[in-house]
Amino acid sequence: MSSAKKMTAPLWEDVMQLNYGTPEITLVSGKGLLVTDANKKKYLDFLSGIATNILGHAHPAIVKSVSTQVSKLGHVSNFYSHPAGLALAKKLQELTGDNTARIFFCNSGAEANEAALKVSRKTGRTKIVATTGAFHGRTMGALSLTGQESKRAPFRPLLKDIKHVAFGDISAMRKAVSRKTAMVIVEPILGEAGVITPPEGYLKDLRNLCNEHGVLLVLDCVQTGMGRTGNWFGYEHENIRPDVITLAKGIGGGLPLGAMITLGSTTPQFVPGEHGTTFGGNPIAAAAGLAAISVIEKNRLMSQARSFEKRLKIKLSAIRGVKEVRGRGLLIGIALDGEYAKDLAALLAKNGFLVNAPNFETIRIAPALIVTKVQIDKFIAAFAKAMREVNHG
Numbered sequence: 001m002s003s004a005k006k007m008t009a010p011l012w013e014d015v016m017q018l019n020y021g022t023p024e025i026t027l028v029s030g031k032g033l034l035v036t037d038a039n040k041k042k043y044l045d046f047l048s049g050i051a052t053n054i055l056g057h058a059h060p061a062i063v064k065s066v067s068t069q070v071s072k073l074g075h076v077s078n079f080y081s082h083p084a085g086l087a088l089a090k091k092l093q094e095l096t097g098d099n100t101a102r103i104f105f106c107n108s109g110a111e112a113n114e115a116a117l118k119v120s121r122k123t124g125r126t127k128i129v130a131t132t133g134a135f136h137g138r139t140m141g142a143l144s145l146t147g148q149e150s151k152r153a154p155f156r157p158l159l160k161d162i163k164h165v166a167f168g169d170i171s172a173m174r175k176a177v178s179r180k181t182a183m184v185i186v187e188p189i190l191g192e193a194g195v196i197t198p199p200e201g202y203l204k205d206l207r208n209l210c211n212e213h214g215v216l217l218v219l220d221c222v223q224t225g226m227g228r229t230g231n232w233f234g235y236e237h238e239n240i241r242p243d244v245i246t247l248a249k250g251i252g253g254g255l256p257l258g259a260m261i262t263l264g265s266t267t268p269q270f271v272p273g274e275h276g277t278t279f280g281g282n283p284i285a286a287a288a289g290l291a292a293i294s295v296i297e298k299n300r301l302m303s304q305a306r307s308f309e310k311r312l313k314i315k316l317s318a319i320r321g322v323k324e325v326r327g328r329g330l331l332i333g334i335a336l337d338g339e340y341a342k343d344l345a346a347l348l349a350k351n352g353f354l355v356n357a358p359n360f361e362t363i364r365i366a367p368a369l370i371v372t373k374v375q376i377d378k379f380i381a382a383f384a385k386a387m388r389e390v391n392h393g
């Protein structure tokens with residue numbers, strides 16, 4: 001770190017691609033929810049690297065587990081097995097409650113969905129149904145599943161045979177799904193589209209529809225998973241079993257890790273040579289994932305997330321200008337009565353709270369599961385104050 005301090009940082013535009021625009025804040029350190037920028041300004045991080053730092057920054061359990069692992073064995077490739085990877089796979093299998101669960105590790109959400117896409121080809125069918133507004137990643141296969149025109153348009157032609165229907169609309173799904181469909185892929189809650197929850201029973205109806213036509217039901221739990229929505233993956237409240245689960249974001253406790261999990265003995269699986277990735281499930285990321293799961297279990301963070309959900313929904317809904325508070329657990333979308341979400345997010349950052357505006361009318365928060373009640377209440381107060389400022393200022 002000391003060498004980074006000595007040199008003056010180059011300008012973003014001079015060295016970086018502009019695919020992210022130019023970030024206005026440079027973060028240099030973090031502890032729990034608190035992060036500090038290059039000007040020593042402090043923020044409470046209510047976004048967690050987009051629902052990723054599930055235990056916040058520099059959590060002692062992650063630091064210990066990663067440090068121990070990196071000093072012992074950092075990378076082995078997939079020519080060799082290693083204890084951390086096997087232990088994490090076993091743990092994930094347990095969390096699915098299904099001993100037929102089989103895990104493929106990768107490094108990101110897009111890669112997890114690419115793996116699911118390849119698994120679906122093994123059904124012998126090629127047609128796929130996804131939903132409009134959904135986000136499944138940016139690589140060409142995952143982008144083909146993503147239902148957002150602005151992200152797709154510059155990169156056509158994309159994969160063929162993928163149809164997008166309205167999210168939450170089971171009759172639209174019924175029209176689109178047939179015996180020629182290989183897979184249906186949905187997010188349990190649309191994350192990037194603005195934290196949009198489907199009607200109750202949607203996932204259960206999808207399960208039945210997929211059963212009827214022998215179609216794989218793939219749930220993209222990249223954003224909803226790892227306890228964020230008050231259960232492990234984000235679909236359990238509907239009491240169903242998908243055929244494939246994809247995970248990333250929170251699963252690595254802040255380190256790059258993704259997973260594609262097949263469930264059930266009839267779901268196709270890769271045979272040797274069909275798929276792979278060099279870094280996937282490496283010992284360091286796996287050690288971090290294990291530590292994260294263990295802290296979430298030990299500290300009952302999922303039930304805490306459910307109670308914070310109630311508190312946030314009640315208190316935020318009461319603020320003037322808030323139209324609706326959506327989401328589950330600690331994945332919350334705050335719908336505004338106008339298109340000022342970007343300004344509001346900037347104002348909140350100025351006032352020391354990191355959030356994001358996935359669209360012009362929604363603020364998304366996804367604080368680490370270790371967030372305290374005091375921090376939740378600080379956020380609610382700051383949000384109310386920022387709303388008064390944007391609406392009257």
Ligand SMILES: *Cc1c(COP(=O)(O)O)cnc(C)c1O
Nearest residue numbers: 108109110135136137191222223
């Ligand atoms: C973020 C996200 C992805 C893509 O994950 P990357 O790690 O950015 O590739 C896929 N699906 C969902 C639901 C996501 O939220």
